[in-house]
Amino acid sequence: MEKTVLLDVTEGVALITLNRPDRHNSICQDLLVHLYDYLDEVAQSPEIRVAVITGNGKSFCSGIDLSVIGKDNLLDPRGDGKDMPDVFSACNKPILGAINGNAITGGFELALNCDFLIASENARFIDSHAKVGIHPGWGMTQLLQQSVGQRMAKQMSFTCRPLSAADAFACGLVNEVVPHPELVPRALEIARDICSVNQEILIKIKGLIEKRNEVSVKQALQYEREGFQEFVRTARLF
DSSP states (O other): OOOSEEEEEETTEEEEEEOOGGGTTOBOHHHHHHHHHHHHHHHHOTTOOEEEEEESSSEEEOOBOGGGTTTSOOSSTTSSSOOHHHHHHTOOSOEEEEEOSEEETHHHHHHHTSSEEEEETTOEEEOOHHHHTOOOOSSHHHHHHHHHOHHHHHHHHHHOOOEEHHHHHHTTSOSEEEOGGGHHHHHHHHHHHHHTSOHHHHHHHHHHHHHTTTSOHHHHHHHHHHHHHHHHHHOOOO
């Protein structure tokens, strides 16, 4: 039986591919277990500096596989008490989403948990929680408004209408839109750029940017200043 998620590590970049193309890469327990395990490997391996998540086939991820609801443990798939936002937030290395097709509901949430997104021209984003009657739980209500603003997030979540790749770029949901054949090569190119910088400072910068999600601007600026002061005291640049 083929794995539901694939991992390829090359020169510091982990390419993680959701691999249920016959089910539009829909989410089941096995897929979550492998995804979480690979993200943990990214976090813990000194050889890996950045991860790229994409999907095999026409879809990125169509959300929860409705056939497994009530059968699979989707909230605690590994039995360790860790859910999707826990696993993503525990990784202090950059995670890029390379969105190759539809990212729907839970699949959209998976994408939103990435640090930023590069989209194929074929990508579409749909929050259909309200349409299918499923309560959001992997970050939709907070991460979407963080990406596009509260008013656009309300429109998307209230209407359940799809957002094209071009419109996703226009509202700031994705960083770039590229021709479909160029998606993974472009994501890997960005990943290699990330690999080339000072990794210790990169991780500190990532943490400082995300600190703004927890505290006020004033407090976040203080964290940055304190870190810089410590850096000046201890660094040996020349």
